[in-house]
Amino acid sequence: MYAQGLNSTDPAAVEAEDPDRLAAFQARIDAEEKIEPNDWMPAQYRRTLVRQISQHAHSEVIGMQPEGNWVTRAPTLARKAQLLAKIQDEAGHGLYLYSAAETLGVTREALYDQLLSGRAKYSSIFNYPTLNYADMGAIGWLVDGAAIMNQIPLCRCSYGPYARAMILVCKEESFHQRQGYAIMVAMCRGSAEQRAMAQDALNRFWQPSIMMFGPHDSNSTHSELSMKWKIKRFTNDGLRRKFIDATVPQAHSLGLTIPDPDLRFNEATGHWEHGAIDWDEFARVLGGDGPCNRQRLKHRRAAEAEGAWVREAAAAYAAKRRGANERAA
Amino acid sequence: MSFASCDPRAAWLMRLGDTTLVLGHRMTEWLSRAPTLEEDIALANLGLDLIGQTRLFYTRACELEGGARDETDLAYRRAEPDYRNPLLVEQPNGNFADTMARHLIFAGFATPLYQRLAASCDAETAGIATRSARETTYHLRHAGEWMIRLGDGTDESHERAQAALDDLWPYVPELFEADDLDRAVAASGFGVDPSTLRDDFDAAVDDVLARARLAKPAEPRGQRGGKAGRHSEHLGHILAELQYLQRAYPDARW
Ligand SMILES: [Fe+2]
Numbered sequence: 252m253y254a255q256g257l258n259s260t261d262p263a264a265v266e267a268e269d270p271d272r273l274a275a276f277q278a279r280i281d282a283e284e285k286i287e288p289n290d291w292m293p294a295q296y297r298r299t300l301v302r303q304i305s306q307h308a309h310s311e312v313i314g315m316q317p318e319g320n321w322v323t324r325a326p327t328l329a330r331k332a333q334l335l336a337k338i339q340d341e342a343g344h345g346l347y348l349y350s351a352a353e354t355l356g357v358t359r360e361a362l363y364d365q366l367l368s369g370r371a372k373y374s375s376i377f378n379y380p381t382l383n384y385a386d387m388g389a390i391g392w393l394v395d396g397a398a399i400m401n402q403i404p405l406c407r408c409s410y411g412p413y414a415r416a417m418i419l420v421c422k423e424e425s426f427h428q429r430q431g432y433a434i435m436v437a438m439c440r441g442s443a444e445q446r447a448m449a450q451d452a453l454n455r456f457w458q459p460s461i462m463m464f465g466p467h468d469s470n471s472t473h474s475e476l477s478m479k480w481k482i483k484r485f486t487n488d489g490l491r492r493k494f495i496d497a498t499v500p501q502a503h504s505l506g507l508t509i510p511d512p513d514l515r516f517n518e519a520t521g522h523w524e525h526g527a528i529d530w531d532e533f534a535r536v537l538g539g540d541g542p543c544n545r546q547r548l549k550h551r552r553a554a555e556a557e558g559a560w561v562r563e564a565a566a567a568y569a570a571k572r573r574g575a576n577e578r579a580a
Numbered sequence: 581m582s583f584a585s586c587d588p589r590a591a592w593l594m595r596l597g598d599t600t601l602v603l604g605h606r607m608t609e610w611l612s613r614a615p616t617l618e619e620d621i622a623l624a625n626l627g628l629d630l631i632g633q634t635r636l637f638y639t640r641a642c643e644l645e646g647g648a649r650d651e652t653d654l655a656y657r658r659a660e661p662d663y664r665n666p667l668l669v670e671q672p673n674g675n676f677a678d679t680m681a682r683h684l685i686f687a688g689f690a691t692p693l694y695q696r697l698a699a700s701c702d703a704e705t706a707g708i709a710t711r712s713a714r715e716t717t718y719h720l721r722h723a724g725e726w727m728i729r730l731g732d733g734t735d736e737s738h739e740r741a742q743a744a745l746d747d748l749w750p751y752v753p754e755l756f757e758a759d760d761l762d763r764a765v766a767a768s769g770f771g772v773d774p775s776t777l778r779d780d781f782d783a784a785v786d787d788v789l790a791r792a793r794l795a796k797p798a799e800p801r802g803q804r805g806g807k808a809g810r811h812s813e814h815l816g817h818i819l820a821e822l823q824y825l826q827r828a829y830p831d832a833r834w
């Protein structure tokens with residue numbers, strides 16, 4: 252999802268760990284104890300978490316761009332303030348998550364370098380353009396909606412700092428989801444042009460949103476350890492099904508059509524079943540070849556480069572003050 | 581639709597709202613472009629305060645005017661000459677020093693203005709001013725702290741901060757020049773005469789500049805006109821972007 256590029260657990264690396272410590276660690280996990288930064292943990296557990304948390308942080312930061320695209324053009328002052336506050340929340344999520352990752356012994360600068368150099372992944376969803384104002388509704392409703400599906404179980408993640416960050420983040424994401432849905436309601440109750448914008452937004456964001464849950468379980472061979480270590484508690488397909496079951500009736504009550512001709516309700520299972528997902532597109536977007544990958548990274552790099560002299564000035568000023576204080580002491 | 585308000589109190593509050601609207605727009609342009617993630621959050625906060633102030637000033641102006649218009653009419657359905665913000669706030673963001681220098685000047689002006697306005701004979705306006713003064717006091721501190729860091733940081737940041745002040749100083753005099761409208765609302769006890777704010781402005785700004793090791797530019801003859809509806813080229817572009825959806829889809833309800 253926000254860490255959908257994740258396929259990092261390497262069982263061979265785990266076998267190299269001290270078996271007694273590993274068993275004690277697993278016993279704590281099984282007893283639902285939280286693992287804290289100074290506790291012993293397998294190197295693989297640490298690596299998996301660093302990657303997952305930093306991918307999540309990067310997604311929050313890159314995710315500011317598609318919505319930022321409409322903030323100067325928001326249609327009313329109330330909508331403008333709402334959108335600005337939402338994007339500000341996402342920046343805050345990025346900050347919490349970088350801090351959570353830092354408890355595992357990495358620096359935010361190093362993680363940021365991985366993002367800017369293109370080595371780190373972030374959620375594929377933010378590589379799609381926002382083309383009309385209804386996209387601000389669709390993103391809140393679908394993207395924040397999909398994010399919460401995945402992140403609510405992460406509130407019980409075995410790693411304490413991540414779990415606690417997720418509790419804060421989830422509260423805000425569910426607020427964003429309701430706000431996004433409210434925008435969709437307003438658009439669908441508005442003029443014919445507004446309804447067309449809403450349908451167009453759903454048409455473009457539906458597939459990318461259900462891709463946020465990652466590959467089918469049958470193709471996701473690496474989640475076993477994550478499940479065992481309670482970094483992850485539900486499978487990709489399970490979460491995707493939950494999301495679709497919650498979202499399809501909402502689309503219907505908005506009077507919108509889900510852009511999937513094969514979508515049907517299975518009376519026997521009580522679940523909605525979706526048609527084929529274009530996994531080639533998913534791989535392309537995740538691999539750097541989506542509609543906006545280059546644009547998003549270029550924007551991030553430009554902001555970093557343009558801000559360098561400001562950060563240098565702040566560091567130089569802080570050093571001078573430290574020097575002055577030491578001389579005074 | 582774009583008639584100028586004939587109630588002087590409403591017209592004067594609209595000026596305040598135009599000022600925060602345009603500066604708020606400039607702040608939102610920074611989003612996802614700030615030098616740090618923390619500063620992205622801080623600039624969004626400044627923008628949110630300014631948009632919030634705009635809504636309060638406009639809404640009260642519309643009430644005083646008789647209720648025929650609302651905040652959306654004022655923000656989205658007027659033309660350039662109807663906006664009465666001083667030229668300072670429509671100047672482009674430039675680099676981070678330009679934005680912080682512009683904000684230091686704005687907050688150094690708006691904070692004493694709002695503090696005096698908190699004694700307005702109109703209780704509603706006084707309430708808005710009290711709340712807004714708290715916000716701009718924080719803005720003044722934030723912009724001031726950055727100007728100090730930039731002024732007393734590296735050679736490069738010092739140069740950029742000084743250049744920003746020099747470029748923006750021509751827009752300072754307009755802020756403090758009282759016109760008939762200013763004098764009328766001040767005389768009635770509703771508003772504030774901006775020419776009485778200059779000492780407070782100088783005290784706040786001089787303190788920052790001294791700590792920043794920056795030179796106060798010589799008082800220029802200055803650029804003016806925004807308060808009378810004669811703007812720089814920049815405002816048209818701001819409005820084209822800001823008003824796009826309302827202008828393109830007049831029948832829509834957002
Ligand atoms: Fe978020």
Ligand SMILES: [Fe+2]
Nearest residue numbers: 395423424427
């Ligand atoms: Fe969100």
